[in-house]
Amino acid sequence: MLSIKDLTQRIIDFRDKREWKKYHTPKNLAISLVIEVGELLEHFQWKSDEEILKDTKVPEKREQLADELADVAIYTFLLANELDVDLEEAILRKLEKNERKYPVELVRGKYKKYTELVKDDGDSGGYFKTSSGRN
Amino acid sequence: MLSIKDLTQRIIDFRDKREWKKYHTPKNLAISLVIEVGELLEHFQWKSDEEILKDTKVPEKREQLADELADVAIYTFLLANELDVDLEEAILRKLEKNERKYPVELVRGKYKKYTELVKDDGDSGGYFKTSSGRN
Amino acid sequence: MLSIKDLTQRIIDFRDKREWKKYHTPKNLAISLVIEVGELLEHFQWKSDEEILKDTKVPEKREQLADELADVAIYTFLLANELDVDLEEAILRKLEKNERKYPVELVRGKYKKYTELVKDDGDSGGYFKTSSGRN
Amino acid sequence: MLSIKDLTQRIIDFRDKREWKKYHTPKNLAISLVIEVGELLEHFQWKSDEEILKDTKVPEKREQLADELADVAIYTFLLANELDVDLEEAILRKLEKNERKYPVELVRGKYKKYTELVKDDGDSGGYFKTSSGRN
Numbered sequence: 083m084l085s086i087k088d089l090t091q092r093i094i095d096f097r098d099k100r101e102w103k104k105y106h107t108p109k110n111l112a113i114s115l116v117i118e119v120g121e122l123l124e125h126f127q128w129k130s131d132e133e134i135l136k137d138t139k140v141p142e143k144r145e146q147l148a149d150e151l152a153d154v155a156i157y158t159f160l161l162a163n164e165l166d167v168d169l170e171e172a173i174l175r176k177l178e179k180n181e182r183k184y185p186v187e188l189v190r191g192k193y194k195k196y197t198e199l200v201k202d203d204g205d206s207g208g209y210f211k212t213s214s215g216r217n
Numbered sequence: 218m219l220s221i222k223d224l225t226q227r228i229i230d231f232r233d234k235r236e237w238k239k240y241h242t243p244k245n246l247a248i249s250l251v252i253e254v255g256e257l258l259e260h261f262q263w264k265s266d267e268e269i270l271k272d273t274k275v276p277e278k279r280e281q282l283a284d285e286l287a288d289v290a291i292y293t294f295l296l297a298n299e300l301d302v303d304l305e306e307a308i309l310r311k312l313e314k315n316e317r318k319y320p321v322e323l324v325r326g327k328y329k330k331y332t333e334l335v336k337d338d339g340d341s342g343g344y345f346k347t348s349s350g351r352n
Numbered sequence: 353m354l355s356i357k358d359l360t361q362r363i364i365d366f367r368d369k370r371e372w373k374k375y376h377t378p379k380n381l382a383i384s385l386v387i388e389v390g391e392l393l394e395h396f397q398w399k400s401d402e403e404i405l406k407d408t409k410v411p412e413k414r415e416q417l418a419d420e421l422a423d424v425a426i427y428t429f430l431l432a433n434e435l436d437v438d439l440e441e442a443i444l445r446k447l448e449k450n451e452r453k454y455p456v457e458l459v460r461g462k463y464k465k466y467t468e469l470v471k472d473d474g475d476s477g478g479y480f481k482t483s484s485g486r487n
Numbered sequence: 488m489l490s491i492k493d494l495t496q497r498i499i500d501f502r503d504k505r506e507w508k509k510y511h512t513p514k515n516l517a518i519s520l521v522i523e524v525g526e527l528l529e530h531f532q533w534k535s536d537e538e539i540l541k542d543t544k545v546p547e548k549r550e551q552l553a554d555e556l557a558d559v560a561i562y563t564f565l566l567a568n569e570l571d572v573d574l575e576e577a578i579l580r581k582l583e584k585n586e587r588k589y590p591v592e593l594v595r596g597k598y599k600k601y602t603e604l605v606k607d608d609g610d611s612g613g614y615f616k617t618s619s620g621r622n
Contacts, residue, residue: 084305086221089305100319100324101325108261108266112261119254126247131245134300148302151296151304155221158289162290169286174227175284176284177227177291190234191236
């Protein structure tokens with residue numbers, strides 16, 4: 083299996099063979115990322131979550147979803163590359179930050195924004211009296 | 218280095234420890250992906266490409282960009298996971314499709330939509346008389 | 353009540369007093385539009401449609417939603433202005449196009465993409481045998 | 488000329504004749520809004536601001552841009568309607584808030600985030616020593 087770095091290199095090779103680097107400015111790549119997210123969401127339009135999940139059982143539809151997800155990933159990797167970001171490292175660091183920000187015992191089973199966690203703490207001296215979270 | 222599959226597994230572990238799977242429906246993840254793309258773009262707002270690239274030299278700003286890119290990648294990986302898509306495979310297949318769709322000799326140095334390539338072909342019997350591409 | 357043109361003029365006045373026109377290039381405005389859409393969607397994150405609608409009953413939350421919707425509208429109006437588009441006229445023309453594209457008797461109660469309507473027609477000689485639409 | 492309320496009513500009439508209200512939940516409309524923003528941005532893809540502005544001189548291209556802007560506006564108006572927000576009022580209130588948040592004398596000719604304005608104030612006792620803004 084390949085790393086993000088390996089995959090990014092293949093994308094860059096594809097790009098550089100076509101001499102398209104000049105188009106790959108941060109704002110252009112960001113715009114392309116938004117376009118691809120929009121195309122991915124077209125497959126969700128007017129559907130319930132159940133219908134979307136059912137689509138994944140239909141090979142033709144799953145391939146369309148996979149293609150759109152691939153495009154989103156490709157532009158994310160290209161953008162990381164242009165911005166000189168090691169994306170694997172960034173993901174691992176973000177997970178560590180989130181581990182600290184969302185301690186299991188405080189958020190289990192309910193999603194809470196960090197700001198709400200802090201506010202709860204400030205207002206009430208503890209998280210545990212809040213039974214609600216984002217439910 | 219880790220594969221997308223490895224990284225996705227770590228994200229899933231983080232998620233499942235918090236019992237947040239129930240929130241991770243396709244539409245919810247898509248909405249979160251859009252939010253994160255928006256947060257990434259906040260770092261581009263009102264800036265030129267040059268200013269954005271200059272920001273990447275400032276460690277504090279590069280870490281912010283890296284964090285936002287990580288969030289975009291994390292939701293993309295989670296969405297692929299929920300939609301039962303092998304994202305590495307999808308990226309490699311998409312690159313192959315693009316190899317065929319954008320032959321080097323036809324698009325070198327100029328970006329053209331596939332539809333324009335085909336139209337050029339239909340209208341003119343060849344791509345080469347078009348000197349412009351996307352200009 | 354004001355027209356889109358009136359509202360746009362007020363936004364332009366606000367902008368020009370601050371000499372911000374130079375920042376309002378098409379790509380910059382598009383990026384700002386995406387950011388505002390993302391901020392609007394933050395209010396939907398991890399929520400069901402029912403929860404979102406319940407938020408609209410809480411004055412403080414409805415004001416937040418209204419502010420984000422206003423920002424989305426403001427950047428849409430600014431972008432129309434920069435692209436020399438009369439947005440009211442564009443909306444009315446789009447509605448007319450959609451009237452023709454989605455005839456009531458063919459789509460009542462079910463959403464169908466135009467491409468599906470055409471395909472149905474081509475494949476089957478009629479829309480009426482399809483009972484499903486996008487259900 | 489029509490108000491946002493008038494235009495929204497026409498959109499609602501179009502929608503209700505087709506019995507599509509059931510599809511117009513907040514999340515569905517938000518997803519459609521993102522899709523339309525993506526389609527608008529397709530017209531910007533790989534282009535410079537100058538090229539985009541040049542497109543607005545070509546009637547066929549301006550009509551395409553107008554159609555996409557109309558779709559973005561239509562979904563924004565529909566979303567405001569579902570969320571029980573008076574969009575005209577929201578825009579006017581947002582402009583008033585922004586008048587207070589971005590005083591002309593402090594931001595003229597340079598864009599500054601509100602947080603930066605406040606920080607400048609806290610750090611330095613005044614905005615005027617900062618010559619930079621967002622440059």
